[in-house]
Amino acid sequence: xxxxxxxxxxxxxxxxxxxxxxxxxxxxxxxxxxxxxxxxxxxxxxxxxxxxxxxxxxxxxxxxxxxxxxxxxxxxxxxxxxxxxxxxxxxxxxxxxxxxxxxxxxxxxxxxxxxxxxxxxxxxxxxxxxxxxxxxxxxxxxxxxxxxxxxxxxxxxxxxxxxxxxxxxxxxxxxxxxxxxxxxxxxxxxxxxxxxxxxxxxxxxxxxxxxxxxxxxxxxxxxxxxxxxxxxxxxxxxxxxxxxxxxxxxxxxxxxxxxxxxxxxxxxxxxxxxxxxxxxxxxxxxxxxxxxxxxxxxxxxxxxxxxxxxxxxxxxxxxxxxxxxxxxxxxxxxxxxxxxxxxxxxxxxxxxxxxxxxxxxxxxxxxxxxxxxxxxxxxxxxxxxxxxxxxxxxxxxxxxxxxxxxxxxxxxxxxxxxxxxxxxxxxxxxxxxxxxxxxxxxxxxxxxxxxxxxxxxxxxxxxxxxxxxxxxxxxxxxxxxxxxxxxxxxxxxxxxxxxxxxxxxxxxxxxxxxxxxxxxxxxxxxxxxxxxxxxxxxxxxxxxxxxxxxxxxxxxxxxxxxxxxxxxxxxxxxxxxxxxxxxxxxxxxxxxxxxxxxxxxxxxxxxx
Amino acid sequence: xxxxxxxxxxxxxxxxxxxxxxxxxxxxxxxxxxxxxxxxxxxxxxxxxxxxxxxxxxxxxxxxxxxxxxxxxxxxxxxxxxxxxxxxxxxxxxxxxxxxxxxxxxxxxxxxxxxxxxxxxxxxxxxxxxxxxxxxxxxxxxxxxxxxxxxxxxxxxxxxxxxxxxxxxxxxxxxxxxxxxxxxxxxxxxxxxxxxxxxxxxxxxxxxxxxxxxxxxxxxxxxxxxxxxxxxxxxxxxxxxxxxxxxxxxxxxxxxxxxxxxxxxxxxxxxxxxxxxx
Numbered sequence: 001x002x003x004x005x006x007x008x009x010x011x012x013x014x015x016x017x018x019x020x021x022x023x024x025x026x027x028x029x030x031x032x033x034x035x036x037x038x039x040x041x042x043x044x045x046x047x048x049x050x051x052x053x054x055x056x057x058x059x060x061x062x063x064x065x066x067x068x069x070x071x072x073x074x075x076x077x078x079x080x081x082x083x084x085x086x087x088x089x090x091x092x093x094x095x096x097x098x099x100x101x102x103x104x105x106x107x108x109x110x111x112x113x114x115x116x117x118x119x120x121x122x123x124x125x126x127x128x129x130x131x132x133x134x135x136x137x138x139x140x141x142x143x144x145x146x147x148x149x150x151x152x153x154x155x156x157x158x159x160x161x162x163x164x165x166x167x168x169x170x171x172x173x174x175x176x177x178x179x180x181x182x183x184x185x186x187x188x189x190x191x192x193x194x195x196x197x198x199x200x201x202x203x204x205x206x207x208x209x210x211x212x213x214x215x216x217x218x219x220x221x222x223x224x225x226x227x228x229x230x231x232x233x234x235x236x237x238x239x240x241x242x243x244x245x246x247x248x249x250x251x252x253x254x255x256x257x258x259x260x261x262x263x264x265x266x267x268x269x270x271x272x273x274x275x276x277x278x279x280x281x282x283x284x285x286x287x288x289x290x291x292x293x294x295x296x297x298x299x300x301x302x303x304x305x306x307x308x309x310x311x312x313x314x315x316x317x318x319x320x321x322x323x324x325x326x327x328x329x330x331x332x333x334x335x336x337x338x339x340x341x342x343x344x345x346x347x348x349x350x351x352x353x354x355x356x357x358x359x360x361x362x363x364x365x366x367x368x369x370x371x372x373x374x375x376x377x378x379x380x381x382x383x384x385x386x387x388x389x390x391x392x393x394x395x396x397x398x399x400x401x402x403x404x405x406x407x408x409x410x411x412x413x414x415x416x417x418x419x420x421x422x423x424x425x426x427x428x429x430x431x432x433x434x435x436x437x438x439x440x441x442x443x444x445x446x447x448x449x450x451x452x453x454x455x456x457x458x459x460x461x462x463x464x465x466x467x468x469x470x471x472x473x474x475x476x477x478x479x480x481x482x483x484x485x486x487x488x489x490x491x492x493x494x495x496x497x498x499x500x501x502x503x504x505x506x507x508x509x510x511x512x513x514x515x516x517x518x519x520x521x522x523x524x525x526x527x528x529x530x531x532x533x534x535x536x537x538x539x540x541x542x543x544x545x546x547x548x549x550x551x552x553x554x555x556x557x558x559x560x561x562x563x564x565x566x567x568x569x570x571x572x573x574x575x576x577x578x579x580x581x582x583x584x585x586x587x588x589x590x591x592x593x594x595x596x597x598x599x600x601x602x603x604x605x606x607x608x
Numbered sequence: 609x610x611x612x613x614x615x616x617x618x619x620x621x622x623x624x625x626x627x628x629x630x631x632x633x634x635x636x637x638x639x640x641x642x643x644x645x646x647x648x649x650x651x652x653x654x655x656x657x658x659x660x661x662x663x664x665x666x667x668x669x670x671x672x673x674x675x676x677x678x679x680x681x682x683x684x685x686x687x688x689x690x691x692x693x694x695x696x697x698x699x700x701x702x703x704x705x706x707x708x709x710x711x712x713x714x715x716x717x718x719x720x721x722x723x724x725x726x727x728x729x730x731x732x733x734x735x736x737x738x739x740x741x742x743x744x745x746x747x748x749x750x751x752x753x754x755x756x757x758x759x760x761x762x763x764x765x766x767x768x769x770x771x772x773x774x775x776x777x778x779x780x781x782x783x784x785x786x787x788x789x790x791x792x793x794x795x796x797x798x799x800x801x802x803x804x805x806x807x808x809x810x811x812x813x814x815x816x817x818x819x820x821x822x823x824x825x826x827x828x829x830x831x832x833x834x835x836x837x838x839x840x841x842x843x844x845x846x847x848x849x850x851x852x853x854x855x856x857x858x859x860x861x862x863x864x865x866x867x868x869x870x871x872x873x874x875x876x877x878x879x880x881x882x883x884x885x886x
Contacts (some may be wrong), residue, residue, distance in 0.1 A: 134640075138873060142829075142866075149862050257825070261825075299715070308704035309687060309708065312697050381651065
């Protein structure tokens with residue numbers, strides 16, 4: 001199955017010929033949508049066209065909520081803030097400064113820039129390394145409240161609670177406004193479609209599924225989230241600008257928290273993570289609300305509330321996936337054929353060998369409050385060495401692994417990787433130094449396929465395209481071997497959550513090796529595996545150290561396994577290194593036997 | 609100066625009372641109840657009904673607590689229970705519940721603003737200052753509430769079970785504690801506390817179907833800053849409520865309205881576990 005990349009393209013730059021995109025389909029669907037929108041005003045009464053303009057603009061705003069929440073997992077209450085900023089930019093400039101084409105462009109630019117600045121600031125606050133998802137939501141909750149209060153504080157300039165109205169604007173026909181709003185929505189949806197179906201779109205889903213695993217694959221999660229938030233803010237501001245220019249009225253409600261939660265309701269009902277669902281949800285609910293606001297206002301809102309709760313509890317993915325399911329049942333063959341990427345061997349990267357030690361650890365300690373978990377850890381790992389860390393539960397093995405893969409973890413001490421200080425770097429930058437970490441329990445992206453999981457792991461070495469996806473999957477030799485020898489090559493299209501436990505473990509190991517690391521940290525990679533699987537993994541690990549001169553640190557409880565494959569063993573006990581030697585030395589040590597028998601002395605010869 | 613101090617103290621007491629129900633639910637169930645504002649509104653209307661029926665205004669408080677408790681039990685059983693493993697979805701579902709409650713109240717009572725009879729009116733001399741008696745009574749009630757909640761958590765069987773669930777739910781279940789029952793009771797209690805607080809604040813503000821909404825976000829922020837402990841919530845209410853009063857008095861009432869939200873966002877950035885968690 002493996003094809004040699006012949007005279008492969010330049011490193012990290014997949015050739016254009018290998019790129020696949022939905023552009024053809026997107027153009028066809030967009031053209032159809034434009035035709036429908038083009039003729040719609042001639043068949044609808046003026047009132048409907050009027051409220052549809054507002055709904056089309058809000059649908060574009062709902063789309064940004066879908067990108068953030070549905071795809072990336074950022075529950076945001078605050079997108080209304082950006083809509084409001086765009087709307088007020090228009091109203092303020094037209095009211096106070098002047099009106100005309102130049103002023104309109106200036107107002108739009110100011111609105112977009114202000115929204116991007118606010119989004120960047122909020123994103124910087126909300127999405128730092130180690131932030132809980134809840135904190136991000138708190139910031140997005142505070143955002144519209146702050147913007148609304150700023151509007152209130154603006155006195156006569158912003159019109160305070162009554163807003164601004166009657167400023168000059170373009171008195172185009174209502175059809176023209178409808179076409180502008182429709183074209184804007186179609187363009188935003190088309191771009192979003194290409195984006196979420198691209199390789200970068202898979203990275204967003206990976207962040208939603210497992211942010212920690214992403215960080216340890218070298219993906220700059222915080223930066224991606226901030227940039228996405230800024231882009232969403234810009235789109236929201238354009239929509240808001242259009243709304244103000246069309247209606248000639250702005251009010252504080254446009255920036256408010258309530259509109260922010262309404263957007264969430266539309267997206268949830270339509271179907272988070274489906275693009276088309278939220279667009280339809282927004283248009284349908286907003287238009288119906290306008291129609292019923294006269295006759296049945298409270299009952300309609302009550303109905304939406306009930307429907308929202310039912311969908312969240314019983315159909316968390318919203319209504320769109322149900323529609324798709326029905327469509328596929330009614331129209332056989334509508335199911336899109338899965339496109340399995342071809343596996344290819346990545347070009348071998350030149351590395352300097354034998355110059356610096358891969359890993360030098362000195363004086364590392366870690367405490368939680370007054371509890372010393374690690375103290376005075378000194379050791380060096382060499383190239384081509386399989387170094388096992390053993391010790392009873394609570395000896396600090398996993399804590400040590402954590403300190404090596406995340407610069408924030410240790411309380412003190414120095415770690416040098418190939419001569420470079422690890423410093424206080426987050427996990428994604430530690431990956432750039434050449435460190436790959438596999439977690440104790442299989443840690444993969446549940447709803448991504450095997451091929452997509454591996455592709456996401458190549459983020460740092462082959463930056464994913466924002467608009468297309470690669471038809472080939474380049475993997476380094478080591479990762480390819482795992483994929484082929486464990487049968488993963490036959491299940492490239494299987495979603496990771498459907499894999500058997502042993503295959504999940506193998507997939508995660510392949511993902512770590514896809515990073516082309518030079519130091520691999522493995523936390524019980526064989527836990528829960530069968531004997532045959534374990535032997536296979538053992539053989540691969542030994543060959544990695546021998547052939548590729550990798551330096552592997554292995555935490556393991558199975559001492560037979562350790563004895564079979566290690567070239568050196570470090571024994572940890574109560575947070576200290578008590579022995580560092582060859583397999584024979586450790587196996588023959590009376591101290592080690594005592595530790596495992598539970599009658600150990602600590603370093604000073606006292607009973608623990 | 610005395611007036612400012614009393615404003616800070618009474619504001620903190622009100623915030624504490626309003627936020628305590630949200631904190632109990634978050635502490636035990638690890639769940640953010642965005643219907644908290646709606647339960648405050650229910651309490652407000654319970655007080656309104658008390659006034660309409662011509663009952664003693666003090667009866668509004670236990671009446672509101674009872675209504676809140678019963679509704680809380682029903683809501684936990686029907687909406688909240690399936691969402692234990694989906695905390696972000698639980699926020700959304702309880703928000704939806706808040707919409708439902710708000711609309712039902714609007715349909716039953718109408719949209720217009722209502723007024724509730726205060727159990728105590730007038731002002732008394734305190735610290736050389738003439739000050740609203742009812743606001744001072746609220747301080748005493750909030751202190752009583754803090755004592756009662758502490759006693760409930762530390763001196764009752766329910767409290768022991770609840771603390772076990774807080775620390776390690778799996779282990780608690782393994783030891784035979786019926787954690788489902790603890791959760792049910794907790795949600796009922798949290799809803800009862802919210803309704804009670806709604807009834808307590810209504811003599812100070814008017815009653816309308818959106819009464820609870822402005823309190824929701826502030827309560828949420830206070831609870832997170834408190835690090836989820838009763839003394840923590842008292843201190844958080846004093847600091848953030850105090851800052852709100854100071855900003856409202858000396859800078860502008862509008863900026864005062866966002867003091868709690870902004871300060872909380874900054875504090876949580878610096879100390880994600882809140883101010884007072886160990």
